[in-house]
Amino acid sequence: MRKWLVASVSAAALVLPGAALAQDSIKIGVLVALEGAFAAGGSDAVRNIELAISEAGGMAGGKAIETVIAPTDTTPDTTIRQARKLVEQDGVDFVVGPLSGSEGIAIRDFAKTVPDKVFINGISGALEMTWVDPAPNVYRFNLDGAQWGQGLGSYVVNEKGWTKVASIAADYSFGYTNFLGFAVDFCRAGGEIVERFWVPLGSSDFGGVIAQMPDDVDAIYLGMGGTDAINFLNQYDQAGADTNLIGGTIMADATVLTSRGRAKEALVGTPTSGAFAPDNPDPAWQEYLAKYRAFEGDEAKVPSLFGVGYHVAMLAAIQALNEVEGDLSNGQEKFKAALAGLELASPLGTITLNENRQATGSVFVTEVVEGSDGNLEAVFKARQDGVTQTLGLTADEFRAMGLPSRDTPDCDALRGG
Amino acid sequence: MTDTPPPGARNATPPAGAARPSGQEGGAPGSEQKLWIERIPAGWWALAIVLLFMPAVANNFWLFQVFGWTFILGMIALSLMFLAGYGGMVSLIQMSVAAMGGYMVAILGPSGVETISLGLPWWLNIPLAILIAAVFATLVGALAVRTEGIYTIMITLAIASAFFYFTRQNYGIFNGYTGFNLVVPPMLFGVDWRQPVAFYYLSLGLAVLCYAAVVYVSRTPFGLALQGVRDNPRRMAALGFNVTAHRIAAYTFAGAIAAIGGILLVWQNSQIAPGTAGLPAVFDILVIAVVGGLRRPSGAFIGALIYVLLRTFSPDVLTAFELSNERFKLLIGLGFLVVVFFSPDGMLGLYDRWKANRGRRDPLTGKERE
Structure with missing residues (x-):
């Protein structure tokens, strides 16, 4: 009897049309x-x-x-x-x-x-x-990831006066895309990208990259998140380097900001950009x-x-x-x-x-500061409204630049244009 | 592992008519030799009819997703069952081999990533994909057969995770993190094989072929020698069998089966990315094979069906009881625990015990008990 019950229930489940709309x-x-x-x-x-x-x-x-x-x-x-x-x-x-x-x-x-x-x-x-x-x-x-980077580039050039950067970012599509948004804005504002380093997701040893970092740059763009960023910051600190940092969108998240140790000290004063700012006064x-x-x-x-x-x-x-x-x-x-x-x-x-x-909307630039309780916080600095999918370029220009990759965008071409 | 075959594999008393791993079937003493078609028990006929007429009752979701996925995972788990059940080698590389087959179809054939895909015709790219995956399996096998037991698991796990990270980092061939999209089966004989009914029959047909191939090979001299190697490699070596060669050949054969499953998997999702052969997927294959039972090839498909049903419907079950469905993995885990707890040799073991209880036959004499 019970077998029949099971059988008929399963048969009913098979026959029942999925789209029974109320x-x-x-x-x-x-x-x-x-x-x-x-x-x-x-x-x-x-x-x-x-x-x-x-x-x-x-x-x-x-x-x-x-x-x-x-x-x-x-x-x-x-x-x-x-x-x-x-x-x-x-x-x-x-x-x-x-x-x-x-x-x-x-x-x-x-x-x-x-x-x-x-x-x-x-x-x-x-x-x-x-x-x-x-x-x-x-x-x-x-x-999208590229739009989230928009506004940060011109902010660091105009407000911070940093015009020469090297980048180190995660070697996957979001890393490329987020960096592209920053780079397009940065290069068009007159910045120069000296060198680009791409590190695999989940790397734990950054010694080789840190050793290769050029000394004569104003800042280093850091396009990593979570534990990768913490590992990098610790090793960067131990190597005695103290160049300014610029953070990608996922860098200044809670994982990094609430981490213990010396990693985060290097972060104070780092500008980042993203979809929202927790203390946005709007x-x-x-x-x-x-x-x-x-x-x-x-x-x-x-x-x-x-x-x-x-x-x-x-x-x-x-x-x-x-x-x-x-x-x-x-x-x-x-x-x-x-x-x-x-x-x-x-x-x-x-x-x-x-x-x-695709949305056209606002990007928020924040800066990492040390909060009252000793924790790091990202505070609202600037917002850029009306950021388009093509980052202010025409669709043809944007398409000609190519999809985000290790070598795209070409900074010199953007600065010249 | 070679000295200790899977639980009960040696002393099992398979129910009459079911495919045996030992291949020692000579017909029960006294019974007449029947035609092969008469020897197929009624249960199998019923199953065949149910499966063949499934499209008449089941909706597209069940055909494509539930059964299609069951047959695919079943094939990949079947390749593990062959290695573990007949060869005594628990290999965690089978999902990676399947993914290699899938990747090769995407790379050699047409896909949405036109800069990498070569766009070769189907009659070239599919055999090549299976061949390359089988070669990959052979190479892994050649490394792995030098180890035994837990070390085989470790070395294949290491290669599987290396494969995952390699596909994620390599942009030249495997297109890294993004993988390949729009990989669809060829339009053969004017049929769009990605339509639910067509795909159901395609995956069913290939699953039956793979199943038959495993059953056949297990009864060939090679299969029997492989089981001999599983039970006592030293004695087999003394008898003049090349133990290493038999084990490597088993990897090759299993690799080809896994590759067929992998190609179907790519067609079903129409895409492949590193996550397809990520470590969770690698372990899932082992879970499927163990839950189904490693004793006979049918266990792989039973395990796959249980896995797919749990995977698909566990969030709904939680919702039905008004629980937070974030914890659906708990239900999946509990389901597997229950199976393994009550039957260490999987669902097949449960079935065998139920059958033995029902018949009340003495396992030694085969006579009715008093």
């Missing part, structure tokens, strides 16, 4: 990394999604919002499997996510196979996701921060980059759904048009999308 609710798939290196950021992203939904009263476009969380491990393989499950088995209306760069590229290709479903990026920062052969149904309301940001802290029940908690990204993506989805009154019929045509034309008033300032459905 008319009075909107089902949103959330693709987010919940294992691996970004798991902590991933759970912050989930909390931020919940925050955005509770702010909207659990409703969008007159329908109740329902979410299905699909956990990934930041590998593109898993991401595609989970996206397929969301679309085919869970029958979600659209997907918010993914979190990391290579996942974003995989989702771009997957999205083309399901043109009737909208994909709103979570916080993937790969330039290629919306630049190389973009999918018409993928929307990105966060800036009222919209302060309001979000207050809500976030109340939601988390922690007065001092600072949201992560991932959390902020997913929050903005969810805000965009809710606003667009309200505009079309929850109408997802006809291949989600109205919803797509609403997303593409959205002028999103987000905690990070106004965000609009360009013809590749």
Whole structure:
């Protein structure tokens, strides 16, 4: 008897159509990394999604919002499997996510196979996701890795007077992309990049690179994050070097700032740039921060980059759904048009999308200082609004420069132009 | 490991009709020699019919994702089962060999990365990919067979992690961190093999072929000698068998099977990146093989099905009980623990014990017990 029960239940599971859509609710798939290196950021992203939904009263476009969380491990393989499950088995209306760069590229290709479903990026920062052969149904309301570097280059030239730098950065796509954003801005402001070093992700010995570092530079650009950055800083300190540092977007994160030891001493006074500044005085940001802290029940908690990204993506989805009154019929045509034309008033300032459905928005320059309790903090220094996908170049100029790689961009060409 | 075959491998009493690893089947005494088709038990016929008519009931997600992935992982785990079950060598390189096959299809054939991919036609790039992966497996095997037991595991693990880091750092051939996208199966006979039903039959067909190949090879003189090597390498050497050559050849054969699985895996995801053969994936293959049971080839596929079901639906199970689905890995881990705890020789062991209990036959005499 029990065997029959099991058999009929499994048969039912096989036969049940995945896309049993309830008319009075909107089902949103959330693709987010919940294992691996970004798991902590991933759970912050989930909390931020919940925050955005509770702010909207659990409703969008007159329908109740329902979410299905699909956990990934930041590998593109898993991401595609989970996206397929969301679309085919869970029958979600659209997907918010993914979190990391290579996942974003995989989702771009997957999205083309399901043109009737909208994909709103979570916080993937790969330039290629919306630049190389973009999918018409993928929307990105966060800036990409190259845009996050914009504003820092001109800041160090104009405010710090550093015009000659060497770079050491992680040897993978985000390292190249983030460095490209800095370098384009820096070179156009008149800076010179003397030498570029690329180190493998997860390196622990930087002795060779440190020994090769030229002495006559104003600063060293450091495009690494997490434990790589801590290892580098420790060894750099031990080698007795004391050149100024410039930080890439993921360098001045909590892992590095709260690390123990002498590593962080070298960091004081280091300018960095990124998607947000925790002490941004903008009222919209302060309001979000207050809500976030109340939601988390922690007065001092600072949201992560991932959390902020997913929050903005969810805000965009809710606003667009309200505009079309929850109408997802006809291949989600109205919803797509609403997303593409959205002028999103987000905690990070106004965000609009360009013809590749990529965000134009603000970049924040911060500087690392020693806080009152001896911990390091990143404090807001400047913001650059209206940073475009092509970093202020024309699309043709940007394309001619080539995709980010070890040798792109060519600094001399940019300075001359 | 060579002195200690997998639990029960030597003293097992396989149920009638199931493929035996020992290959000593000569028909039970007194029974007449039947046609091969009559010797296939009814259960297998039923399974074949269920699998063949699955597309009539299952939706695309189940066909493509659940069953497609099961057959693929099953093939890769099958290659490990062959090495571990018949050869007594627990190799952690099988996922890397599969990924090598997948990478080679992407590099030699067409892909989205046009600067690297050579775009050779399918009849050239697929055999070449399998060949290169098999050569890779042979080289690893040549290194690994000099060690035994835990050292075999360690050396293959070391090579697997080196392979992962190499593909992640090498941009000239493996395109580093990004890997290859838009790798799709060729349009053969006017069929788009990436459509769910077509892909289901493609992966099912290849899985059956690989399964049959393993069963066949296990009964050939080579397979029997390999099992002899597993049970007592010194005696086999004394009998004049080249122990090292047999073990290396086993790696080559297993490598070819893993490569077929790897190529299907790339086609299914339409992309390959270093994470495909990352260490978690490497261990998953071992978990699949152990959970299914190393005693017979079918264990690999049973383990793969359990793994895929847990992997796909564990977040939903947690959500159904209104628990935070962030902890879905806990459920996967618990599932595997339960299987291994109640049956150290995997699901096959459970099945065998259930069958033995049911028949109440004396394992020695084969007669009904009083």
